[in-house]
Structure formats: structure tokens, C-alpha cells
Amino acid sequence: MLLYNNLSVTPQGHLAVGGVDTVDLARQFGAPLYVVDEDQLRANCRTYVQALAEAMPQGSMPLFAGKALCFKGLYPILKEEGMGADVVSPGEIYTALAGGFPPERLYFHGNNKTDEDIAYALDSGVGCFIVDNPQELDRLDEAAGARGIRQRVLLRVTPGIDPHTLQAINTGRIDCQFGVPIETGQAAQFVAAALGKEHLEVEGFHSHIGSQIFEAEPFCDAVDILLDFAQAMRTAHGFVARTLNLGGGFGVRYVESDPMVDIPGNIRALAQHLKQGCAAKDYPVPRILLEPGRSIVANAGLTLYEVGGVKTIEGYRSYVTVNGGMTDNPRYALYQSPYTVLPASRMGEEGDFLCSLAGRCCESGDLVQENITLPQPRRGDLLAVLTTGAYNFSMASNYNRLCRPALVLVRGGQARLAVRRQTFQDLVACDL
Numbered sequence: 042m043l044l045y046n047n048l049s050v051t052p053q054g055h056l057a058v059g060g061v062d063t064v065d066l067a068r069q070f071g072a073p074l075y076v077v078d079e080d081q082l083r084a085n086c087r088t089y090v091q092a093l094a095e096a097m098p099q100g101s102m103p104l105f106a107g108k109a110l111c112f113k114g115l116y117p118i119l120k121e122e123g124m125g126a127d128v129v130s131p132g133e134i135y136t137a138l139a140g141g142f143p144p145e146r147l148y149f150h151g152n153n154k155t156d157e158d159i160a161y162a163l164d165s166g167v168g169c170f171i172v173d174n175p176q177e178l179d180r181l182d183e184a185a186g187a188r189g190i191r192q193r194v195l196l197r198v199t200p201g202i203d204p205h206t207l208q209a210i211n212t213g214r215i216d217c218q219f220g221v222p223i224e225t226g227q228a229a230q231f232v233a234a235a236l237g238k239e240h241l242e243v244e245g246f247h248s249h250i251g252s253q254i255f256e257a258e259p260f261c262d263a264v265d266i267l268l269d270f271a272q273a274m275r276t277a278h279g280f281v282a283r284t285l286n287l288g289g290g291f292g293v294r295y296v297e298s299d300p301m302v303d304i305p306g307n308i309r310a311l312a313q314h315l316k317q318g319c320a321a322k323d324y325p326v327p328r329i330l331l332e333p334g335r336s337i338v339a340n341a342g343l344t345l346y347e348v349g350g351v352k353t354i355e356g357y358r359s360y361v362t363v364n365g366g367m368t369d370n371p372r373y374a375l376y377q378s379p380y381t382v383l384p385a386s387r388m389g390e391e392g393d394f395l396c397s398l399a400g401r402c403c404e405s406g407d408l409v410q411e412n413i414t415l416p417q418p419r420r421g422d423l424l425a426v427l428t429t430g431a432y433n434f435s436m437a438s439n440y441n442r443l444c445r446p447a448l449v450l451v452r453g454g455q456a457r458l459a460v461r462r463q464t465f466q467d468l469v470a471c472d473l
């Protein structure tokens with residue numbers, strides 16, 4: 042049915058996910074509720090692990106980008122599935138380690154790692170730093186030296202590609218605060234500086250060109266630019282990159298009209314392109330790292346809300362209010378991101394009521410979606426917003442002192458609580 046094959050409808054007309062009735066879930070765990078289908082998540086991990094193993098050189102690996110979703114119970118799953126992980130803060134490192142994730146499989150990002158962040162990551166045994174800028178090189182070299190270690194690093198460079206995506210989440214262009222641009226010649230200086238550091242072992246390069254990208258082409262373009270750059274660095278310094286990290290960015294389907302994404306196909310196309318590019322330059326084929334976030338978790342998640350009521354503004358439109366909103370999913374407010382909304386407790390009924398879904402914050406921008414159709418809503422109805430596994434839980438806030446929802450994992454017809462709902466005590470826990 043609609044978008045996903047892990048959704049079904051029970052004989053009572055309830056939406057079920059991973060074989061679990063969403064009405065039962067809301068009854069047991071309350072709403073709003075984040076629901077993550079563990080089998081779907083694992084299947085998404087396997088798609089990447091297998092496609093990279095089949096098409097790319099040995100040692101190639103997907104690193105899950107924790108910025109898309111991060112909680113302790115996720116990391117044992119990622120570990121079991123053979124994933125590495127991209128972490129962007131000491132908080133993400135802490136969460137991964139608390140979940141038993143091996144530190145050597147962590148890749149530490151960030152365009153402003155503080156001295157404390159660097160110390161914490163080194164002392165945690167993080168496998169690899171993705172160094173963003175020359176100042177970080179100096180600080181990291183010093184800190185690694187003080188610990189008597191040699192730290193593996195990748196250098197983040199910007200290839201200057203516009204993958205035609207949302208401006209706000211496009212990080213591959215030259216004019217951006219991440220990485221060092223190739224085109225201006227600064228990346229070459231960055232490499233020279235890095236190779237001169239006694240306590241850093243430069244493994245290769247990193248680039249992230251953007252997010253919600255549906256085809257392989259922009260990644261192939263990035264490979265071309267990175268290989269030209271790698272070739273120039275070999276000529277200049279005799280340095281050969283063993284690793285290219287191409288970042289994250291494969292898109293997902295939020296609504297039926299979004300295109301299908303063939304991840305294994307894209308990875309195969311990318312592998313072929315890489316091998317041809319290397320052959321043409323007589324360059325040893327580097328291992329490939331990818332950093333998928335959205336495409337691992339988005340379609341594994343959905344959010345359940347309870348309807349509070351309907352307010353029709355005569356001559357304008359009808360608002361259906363739900364008991365969550367921009368605090369648990371700020372993506373419509375921020376990016377007008379489309380979502381698919383289902384009447385989870387009344388799946389069998391005709392949806393002919395045109396409305397906008399409003400959250401409960403004191404802010405007119407607090408909308409979950411506009412111009413959707415539902416069966417004439419009633420207080421107490423359960424709604425499901427699909428594809429909320431990425432950048433919802435991780436971007437949630439306590440605006441208006443709303444408690445963050447719980448997160449449950451469903452698998453094999455069973456649900457288990459992975460993150461409990463916040464309480465009022467949690468809200469004041471840091472207040473002195």
C-alpha cells in the first residue's frame with residue numbers, strides 16, 4: 042500500500058506498522074509517539090552494506106549519520122548490521138558509546154570542534170576525524186601529540202557542486218561554512234599542511250554535496266572532481282588517497298510523487314564511474330565511505346498524533362489540531378517539507394475533508410502539513426505522519442515546555458520502548 046510495504050490495515054480499519062496496530066501503540070505508549078520499524082531500518086542498512094561490499098573496493102563501508110536519528114538503542118542495531126557511524130558532536134559520540142558502539146568505527150565531523158571536543162574524541166578512541174579546516178589540523182595534531190598517538194584523518198573539501206536541492210541543506214557549494222574549497226586553491230594548501238603534521242595520518246578526502254538527492258550523477262561529478270584533486274596531490278606530494286568519503290544525501294520518498302531511489306543501482310553506477318576514473322589516471326581505486334542518514338531511517342519511522350479538534354475559518358480553511366507539531370517535527374516549519382498523512386484509526390473511510398494540520402505551539406508557523414484530505418476529523422482520532430524517522434526526533438525541541446514524545450521500536454509484531462516520554466521533572470532537571 043501507500044509508499045511502503047511495511048504498512049497494512051487491520052480488520053478494524055487501523056493502520057499497522059511492522060505488524061503492530063498503531064491504535065494499540067498509542068494506547069500503550071501515548072501520543073505523540075515516534076514509531077520506528079526495526080526491520081525496515083535493518084533492511085535499509087543491509088542495502089548499503091551489501092551494495093558497497095559487492096560494487097566497491099574492500100574496506101568500503103556505510104557510516105550512519107547520527108544527525109538524522111540518535112538514541113542509545115539505535116547503536117547496537119547499527120553495530121550488528123556492520124555499519125560505521127558519522128558523529129558530529131561529543132553528545133553523539135557519548136550516545137554511540139553508551140549504546141556499545143565500537144569507537145574505532147566512529148567518524149567525527151564538525152566545522153567547529155572545540156578543544157574539549159577534540160580531547161573527548163581522542164580520549165574516546167574515535168577511529169577517524171574528518172578535519173574541516175586548517176586551524177583544526179593544528180589543534181588536533183597538538184592534542185594527538187600530547188597523547189603520544191597518531192590520529193587517522195580525512196580532509197573535508199568542497200567540490201563546488203550544486204545538486205539542485207534545497208538551499209538550506211546544500212553543503213557542496215564553494216560558498217559554505219563546511220570544508221575547504223578545491224577551486225580557490227585552499228584545499229591544496231590544506232593538504233600540504235596536513236601532510237606535514239607528525240601526529241596525523243591522512244587517509245584521504247571527504248565531501249558532502251547535499252541532501253535529498255535522487256540520482257547518482259551529482260555523486261559521480263563529485264568523484265570526478267575529487268579524483269582530479271587527488272591526482273594533483275599525488276603529483277605535488279606523492280600522496281595517494283586510500284579513502285574517499287562521499288558523504289550522505291540519497292533521497293527518500295515523502296509523498297507518492299517523489300521519485301523512487303535505486304540505492305544499489307546508484308552505488309553500482311558510482312562504482313563503475315570511480316573505477317573508470319581511476320583507470321584513466323592510473324590511480325589506485327580508493328575504498329569508498331558513504332554517510333547515509335535520511336535514507337537509513339526516514340521510511341522506517343512514522344509519528345502518531347491524536348486529533349484535538351477542528352477549527353474552520355469561514356471562507357478560508359479548516360485547521361485540524363494535533364497534540365504535537367513543530368516541537369517533534371520542525372521540518373514543515375523550516376523547509377515546507379511534504380509528508381503523507383494517514384487517518385490511522387479510520388483507514389477504511391473516505392478522505393474528503395480538506396484541511397491543514399496544526400500543532401499546539403503558540404506560533405502560526407506550527408503546521409505539520411497543509412492541504413491534505415482526511416475523513417471528517419473527530420477529537421480523539423489517531424493520525425499517522427509517515428516518513429518521519431529522519432530529522433524529527435533529532436531536531437525536536439522543548440519549545441513551549443512541551444515534553445518530547447517517546448520512541449518505540451517495533452519488530453516481529455512486538456513493540457519495545459527505546460526512549461521514554463519526557464516528564465515535567467525532565468523539563469526542570471537542569472533548572473537551578
Ligand code: LLP
Pocket residue numbers: 106108109127150210212249251252253288289290291332333334335336372431432
Ligand atoms: N554527512 C554529512 C557531512 C552531512 O552534513 C549530512 C547531512 C549527512 C552526511 C547525512 O545526509 P543525509 O543522508 O541524511 O541526506 N535537517 C535537514 C537535513 C540536514 C542534513 C545536513 N547534513 C532536513 O531535515 O532535511
